[in-house]
Amino acid sequence: MERILDVAQYIYDEYKRQSGESIDEMKLHKLLYFAQRESLAITGEPLFEGNFEGWKYGPVSKEVRAHYTAGGMCYDGQKMLSAQGAYITKNVILQYGTLASWRLSQLSHKEISWQNARKGLAKDENGDVLLLLDDMRRDAKKVRPYDPTYDMYYDEFEDAEVAQ
Numbered sequence: 001m002e003r004i005l006d007v008a009q010y011i012y013d014e015y016k017r018q019s020g021e022s023i024d025e026m027k028l029h030k031l032l033y034f035a036q037r038e039s040l041a042i043t044g045e046p047l048f049e050g051n052f053e054g055w056k057y058g059p060v061s062k063e064v065r066a067h068y069t070a071g072g073m074c075y076d077g078q079k080m081l082s083a084q085g086a087y088i089t090k091n092v093i094l095q096y097g098t099l100a101s102w103r104l105s106q107l108s109h110k111e112i113s114w115q116n117a118r119k120g121l122a123k124d125e126n127g128d129v130l131l132l133l134d135d136m137r138r139d140a141k142k143v144r145p146y147d148p149t150y151d152m153y154y155d156e157f158e159d160a161e162v163a164q
Helices: 004-019 025-043 083-096 101-108 112-117 133-141 154-163
Strands: 053-055 058-060
Touching: 004 025, 004 083, 025 058, 025 083, 025 101, 025 133, 053 112, 058 101, 058 112, 112 133
Parallel strands: none
Antiparallel strands: 053 058
């Protein structure tokens, strides 16, 4: 299993490589959340250890916030991601990376895990309740994972193999 800071640094670096721009902190947190959800949808297992809080603009990791500065991610202990971890994360960047931060925030507000962490809070209240992994698993069940490399949904791969 990956570490949340390694995945965050990978997203930061890969996003910059793909877009030529630095990623803002809100977008980083949302892509990190979607990478975790995507891993749950594809493998049934979390991509990384780490928590998200139900912040008013969507899921946020306190651990990542502590390493994000005006200059970007400042994390010196990065380890390379596994091939599977890099693959899932890169696909999330390809799928969601072109969306504006506010749009990713809107998408995250539709997630059961975020909604449950926000129960009892005012709309403008930041909130510090953790998103539950079981709720994230429920969010993952509504996802139809897509592979941009093959331009296919994961559930179509079996059909393609049978046809050959």
